[in-house]
Amino acid sequence: MGELQLMKGNEALAEAAIRAGCKGYFGYPITPQSEILEYLSEHGPPRGMTVLQAESEVASINMVYGAAGAGARAMTSSSSPGISLMQEGLSYIACAELPCLIVNVNRGGPGLGTIQPSQGDYFQSTKGGGHGDYRLIVLAPSSVQEMASFVFEGFDLADRYRNPVLILADGALGQMMEKVTFPAYDPEEHRILKPWATDGARDGKERRIITSLHIQPEKMEELNLRLEAKYNLIREQEVRFELVEAADADILIVAYGLSARIAHRAVDLARERGINAGLLRPISLFPFPTEAIRALAERVRGVLVVEMNAGQMVEDVRLAVEGAVPVRWFGRMGGIVPSPDEVLQVIEQMDGAPQETVAEEVYQ
Amino acid sequence: MTSQISTMQTVDENLNCVYVKPDTLTDARLHYCPGCGHGVIHRVLMEVVDELGIREETVGVAPVGCAVFAYNYMDIDMQEAAHGRASAVATGVKRMLPHRYVFSYQGDGDLAAIGTAETIHTVNRGENILMIFVNNAIYGMTGGQMAPTTLLGMKTSTTPSGRISSGVGHPLKITELIALLPGAGYVTRQSVHTPNAVRKLKKALTRGFTMQREQQGTSFIEIVSNCPSGWKMNPLDSNRWLEENMLTVFPPGDLKTPSERKKES
Ligand SMILES: Cc1ncc(C[n+]2csc(CCOP(=O)(O)OP(=O)(O)O)c2C)c(N)n1
Numbered sequence: 001m002g003e004l005q006l007m008k009g010n011e012a013l014a015e016a017a018i019r020a021g022c023k024g025y026f027g028y029p030i031t032p033q034s035e036i037l038e039y040l041s042e043h044g045p046p047r048g049m050t051v052l053q054a055e056s057e058v059a060s061i062n063m064v065y066g067a068a069g070a071g072a073r074a075m076t077s078s079s080s081p082g083i084s085l086m087q088e089g090l091s092y093i094a095c096a097e098l099p100c101l102i103v104n105v106n107r108g109g110p111g112l113g114t115i116q117p118s119q120g121d122y123f124q125s126t127k128g129g130g131h132g133d134y135r136l137i138v139l140a141p142s143s144v145q146e147m148a149s150f151v152f153e154g155f156d157l158a159d160r161y162r163n164p165v166l167i168l169a170d171g172a173l174g175q176m177m178e179k180v181t182f183p184a185y186d187p188e189e190h191r192i193l194k195p196w197a198t199d200g201a202r203d204g205k206e207r208r209i210i211t212s213l214h215i216q217p218e219k220m221e222e223l224n225l226r227l228e229a230k231y232n233l234i235r236e237q238e239v240r241f242e243l244v245e246a247a248d249a250d251i252l253i254v255a256y257g258l259s260a261r262i263a264h265r266a267v268d269l270a271r272e273r274g275i276n277a278g279l280l281r282p283i284s285l286f287p288f289p290t291e292a293i294r295a296l297a298e299r300v301r302g303v304l305v306v307e308m309n310a311g312q313m314v315e316d317v318r319l320a321v322e323g324a325v326p327v328r329w330f331g332r333m334g335g336i337v338p339s340p341d342e343v344l345q346v347i348e349q350m351d352g353a354p355q356e357t358v359a360e361e362v363y364q
Numbered sequence: 365m366t367s368q369i370s371t372m373q374t375v376d377e378n379l380n381c382v383y384v385k386p387d388t389l390t391d392a393r394l395h396y397c398p399g400c401g402h403g404v405i406h407r408v409l410m411e412v413v414d415e416l417g418i419r420e421e422t423v424g425v426a427p428v429g430c431a432v433f434a435y436n437y438m439d440i441d442m443q444e445a446a447h448g449r450a451s452a453v454a455t456g457v458k459r460m461l462p463h464r465y466v467f468s469y470q471g472d473g474d475l476a477a478i479g480t481a482e483t484i485h486t487v488n489r490g491e492n493i494l495m496i497f498v499n500n501a502i503y504g505m506t507g508g509q510m511a512p513t514t515l516l517g518m519k520t521s522t523t524p525s526g527r528i529s530s531g532v533g534h535p536l537k538i539t540e541l542i543a544l545l546p547g548a549g550y551v552t553r554q555s556v557h558t559p560n561a562v563r564k565l566k567k568a569l570t571r572g573f574t575m576q577r578e579q580q581g582t583s584f585i586e587i588v589s590n591c592p593s594g595w596k597m598n599p600l601d602s603n604r605w606l607e608e609n610m611l612t613v614f615p616p617g618d619l620k621t622p623s624e625r626k627k628e629s
Contacts, residue, residue: 023460024456024459024460026456050459050460052455052459054452054485055481055482055484055485056481058449058452058481058482059449059452059455059481059482059485060452062445062446062449062452062453062456062482063452063453063455063456063459064456065443065445065446065449065452065453065456066425066443066445066452066453066454066455066456066457066458066460067456067457067459067460068456069443069453069456069457070423070456070457070460070461071460072460074456074460088446089446089449092445092446096444198423198441198442198443198457199423199441199460199461199464200420200421200422200423200441200461200464201419201420201439201440201441202420202421203420207439207440207441207442208441208442209435209441209442209443209444210442210443210444211435211443211444212444213428213432213433213444
């Protein structure tokens, strides 16, 4: 069975990577996630993992391309500016359908910004990020436990769909210490055949080519359609979310990651004051829990999106709600984490406000 | 007199076989312009892989550039790479498969402009791979723009009056820089403009592969090559021009051999 430990989020994630059978880690230091590289530099090699401090994030992601293409479980981690540098490589990886894990411990931007936690990379993570039509599977942990668990799940999803998986965390989750249990996980049992990998055309096997180049438009469109079919399958099969007191909610909060923890507290405070608030926490940001939000929107009076950015996920929530009820947004930026009381105030306003006022505020 | 009796075989007037296409070259028709050095380099490279008997043990990486389609011709496991990133991709492959022979096949724009950081650091780490650097002094694939290795005075579509050093700098002798790095085990410059040069190149490539077996650091082979289309010359003239101009700026020969490397460390 699992073992209980007290760990920092970044370290729990790194430890999980070793236990998940990741064979190649390639990364470049950046706050607030350097502990991943540091932890792996110490603990990875003795346990069979190649750990390489690359010359840049551009190099890291292309090393991941090579390693994943060679058939190994491979990963990199970084924070926002470094993830921006990786976008070309990610687009190639998505097109060549190489399974791998990328971790973004999101910090505040734009620019060099701040090293404090943020959710400002939601668009970049969920809408493609690099050039062309592609999607990453995006998992958003909200606890140290999930920082670890999603590594196992992430590698399994990546292998199953031959698709890059992104864990989108934030600086606070990386740095906080919590209890974590590592599941019993034998990478051998989760190993799937990768007949497409370029590991040497041995034993009379046909040689293999890994490429993202399809110069004939018809061939490229064929690939685009195949990718879209895969993304649609992922949308059908892999939506993950958590509900808290949502069944009888009048006001539904939608929040992920660290914001969801704050929102959860705000829901508790609201319930103490007799307001029926509830929470939907998207766990997979792609695929997004559109259907679940849509269904709940039929039953609530208003929806509140809480995020640590200028309003990014709120666009997906509005698309899901389709105008059924007013959708309000509340967030902080710059690395500032909203307090449960701030969120509670918005809930109270929504609860007290006549319907029209709430609707107006949406478009202010 | 020789005549080609198929794409596989060339015979002389007595029907003696003088050339057989290596098994590791596919039958696909080359997309390269007539007279381009890439075709010869592909052939020699695959001959070496064949003769060393390492077809099943070899993984090649070719990035964006004229040779991005190398995988259509080299009948081995191959990965295409983003522009400039071939050595990073090759690093990823080699680190996961240390017992495979891994090579990158890069142009001058790829290796010495957009990918300079990856080039220097791959060699500095002493990755046990073979880096093949085809220097044609121009951006072939995108239609003949200036490359970092474009010679002074040379006309390209972005240096219409000829390259002058002020503003765009001198031709970059990256191979000389590479030879300074302790991680480099074998650094040499070759060309493919004459049969003799091709023979020497073949020796160099063989050494580049066997070095990997011996874990002797990065092998780096620059191949000075032509680009008849980009240079706007016929193939013969381009090879003559190469000899007279390219080889004075980029002189052939070994810049570093494994024994010299041992002295360094
Ligand atoms: C990021 C990026 N920038 C630019 C290009 C366009 N591009 C493709 S090949 C190339 C230059 C190729 O020159 P070189 O590496 O010398 O190889 P050659 O074509 O001469 O063989 C350029 C600029 C690209 N594909 N990707």
